[in-house]
Each structure stands twice: as structure tokens, then as C-alpha cells.
Amino acid sequence: MKKQTLRTWAKMALTLALLSSLAVCAWAQTPKRLLVVSVTKGFRHDVIPSADQMLADLAQMCGKFTVDYVRTDDDMSKKMTTEALKDYDGVVFNNTTGDLPIPDPDAFLEWIKSGKAFIGLHAAADTLPNFPAYTEMLGAHFKTHEAQVEVEALNQDPYHPATRNWGPCIRVFDEIYQFKDFHRDQVHGLLTMDKHPNSKIPGDYPISWCKAYGQGRVFYTSLGHRIDVVNPNTPADYQRLNSPEVALEYRQHVLGGILWALGIEEGSAEPQSTAYSVNPRERREGFEPLFDGVDLSGWHLRHADGRDSWSVQDGMLVNQVTKDEHGTDLVSDRKFKDFTVRYEYMIPKGANSGFYLRGRYEIQILDDYPGHSLSPTSDGSFYNFAAPSSFASREPGRWNQVEATIRGNRATVILNHVKIHDDVELTRPTGGQLDNDVDQPGPIFLQGDHGCVAFRNIRIKGLN
Secondary structure (H helix, E strand, O other), X not given: OOHHHHHHHHHHHHHHHHHHHHHHHHHOOOOEEEEEEOOEOOOOOOOHHHHHHHHHHHHHHHOOEEEEEEOOHHHHHHHOOOOHHHHOOEEEEEOOEEOOOOOOHHHHHHHHHOOOEEEEEHHHHHEOOOOHHHHHHHOOEEEEEOOOEEEEEEEOOOOOOOOXXXXXXXXXXXXXXXXXXXXXXXXXXXXXXXXXXXXXXXXXXXXXXXXXXXXXXEEEEOOXXXXXXXXXXXXXXXXXXXOHHHHHHHHHHHHHHHHHHOOOOOOOOOOOOOOOOOOHHHHHHOOEEOOOOOOOOOEEEOOOOOOOXXXXXXXXXXXXXXXXXXXXXXEXXXXXXXXXXXXXXXXXXXXXXXXXXXXXXXEEEEOOOOOOOOOOOOOOOEOOOEOOOOOOOOOOOOOEEEEEEEEOOEEEEEEOOEEEEEEEEOOOOOOOOOOOOOOOOEOOEEOOOOOOEEEEEEEEEEOO
């Protein structure tokens, strides 16, 4: 089948999905009323007219809500008074910025709390910087962004109206915000990234979320900076970096968020737990978590006075250091003799770390993708001792899965389902070890003094 035909079918499928979402609105009686605010006191985004039109299109197609606009200070002084807001069921902040002249900001937030909807698009997070109560309502505040980039956003709730039409992830080229004053335990995540959008350093980088606010509902998405993200019919003279299908997907995302915030469709607003527990099969096999996904309980810094470079972010154990910094190794409180340990790790480009068995034998973690040569210092090697038998590592920014078993002084390692060490005899520590007591139990330790790395799903089973 030709590519053009495939694109046509893909567009038709997405259009049908959007129409399916809109079909929810067929039983509407009295449409809800939304007030769309696009006043700016800081940077003004050129996407605002396109987003205004998108909201009008969705309202017309859906029939479940109508839109009215606040585009000037005068509009705001008339339509956002305490009395005027009684005529509306919710508000959309369409790329608002700066200190908006809302007649009574506190009363505005109380209005939302009373059971109204708040929908924030992109720069809504760069609004009212001197009004902390607004940030608390929204769930975060804009901190910075870097160059526009294509990212892979992870779907955290495939059942929510705002994200149920997507698979496990979406790809979009956009300006990706970073936030301050964000607390994952206070929001329900919808879209996120497990790495920095530009540097790909592991970490928690939220993109979209929702939350309860009193009796009200808040939906926010940081996507939508670019016109070709918002408008499937972007003008030909605009440098298009997203397909029309991306814009159709984005419209489903926003529509679902609106319908949820207005109470027309249901979906969870409960914060997701990041706690890790082994699956039932592994539990029956005897595995138990070594990292709980919540905090650093059960772990300590190798050097108490060392730089505390480790943190827990959205269920990940993350070591973040700059090129001019050194972090500190992280050591498990518990010690083990013979065991099987399973874990996942992810690194950015140029990274260097390690996973130590008994605190003495380092399984090297290194960005040498795509692994043209194998050596005792390659990724997956027992550092400076034994080269992996084959290269099985994934490119930086992807999670790798490891299973390592050690009995006595012999070890086997499976990386991404490939056995790279088969019953290797470890005749000495591999360097950087905690001690030389090779016949004694020892802890797991994670190298943190060289570079950035993230671990997750660390579980261990003792062997008799």
C-alpha cells in the first residue's frame, strides 16, 4: 500500500475517533457555557487564534458546550466579575501569561472550587506568577523551556477521557515546558516523560494532568505551543513539523479534558501511587522489592558527607549530576550472599555508572551504543575483568532490563533477554569496591559519582 494511502487511512481513522468522542455529546440538553480567556501580560503566543478557533470547532461539533471569549482587559472587567461568572460553568485559559487583571482573583478561585471547570492550555502555567493560590489550583508553575523538540509522551491513564484515544505513548514536536512547584502526589497524571525533553537525562517531566479543586475540576496540558499541533489544516506557509494526525489527536486530548472538567464524562482525579511491588508470579518465586518507588528507605549514601545526588522521581531512583559535578554512590542497607537480582536502568548520552553485586563486582553501565567493539569496560561488562559475550544494550534514553545471579564467586548476567555472562568466575573485586571481603555477604550499590542514571523495579531473591 502506498504511503499516501496509508496517511489517508490514518487520517480517516483519527477523524472517526474524534467523531466517536463527540458522539458522547449527542444526549446534551442545555449546553454548558465556557469562557475562553486569551488576555496576555507577558509573551503572546501566535497560536492563540488557532486555539480559539479549535475550541469553537469542538463546541460546534460537540453541542455539549458553548464558548464565549475574553480577549481584552475590558472584556475581563465585564465578564469575570463575581456576578458575571455565575453565567458560566467553566473557564479556559488559552495561553494566558503574566498578571491578568482579574477583578477579584480570590473570588475567581472560589468560583472554581464551588464546582466549576478550569481548563489550562500551554502558557496557562505561565500566568499570575505573583498569586501562589493560582499555582496551587493549577498544580504547577512554568519554570523554563529549551528548544522545540520531538518527544515521546507516556500515557499515564489510558481510560481517562483526555488520553483514552491514545496508545501507551504519543510522539509530538512542540515546545516542552519544565515546571516548578509541581507535586505528583497532588495531581492525577495524564501525560509525562521519564527523561528531560532535550538532554534526555532521566527524571520526572510532567506534560498533562488533572486534579480536583474543592468541588471543581482542573485539567491542564502543556502541549499546544505550535500551530501545527492545534490545527490539522495549518497554512502551507507555516513550517510544518507535525502531521495533521497529531493535531487531530491533540483535539481529542483537549476535548476529553473539557468534557471531564465540565463533569460530562467521568475519569479519575486521584493521584497515582508510585509505590513498587513485585508481580504475583515473581512474589511466588521469592522476589521482594529492594527499592519501594516512594522514597530512599533502605538505602544510604556511601559517604555520609558526600553530595546527595539521588532522588526518587515518579517511581524512579534517579542520580543527577552535571558534567562538572560528582555525585555519591548509593548503598543498600541490607546485605546478601547468593541471590538473583532484577532491575531496569536508563542513561542519557555519555553516561557512566555501575551496578555492584555484594558491593564488590561492578556490572558496567556505559553509553557505548551501538557497541562496535566489546571489551572489559563495555556496557554490561564486569568492569575491567570480563567483556560481555555480545552487545545487547539499548540506545540512551531507553530502559534496559537486567537479571544477575551470583552464587559463591560465579555470576550469570542476562541483559535485555540476552545472556551476556554465563557462569563467569569472579576471582577478584572489579574496582571501586566497598571492601575485599569476597567470602562475606555484601550490599547492592549503585555508582553515583560518575554520571546520570535512573533505576527502577529493583527486586531481589535470596538463594539457598
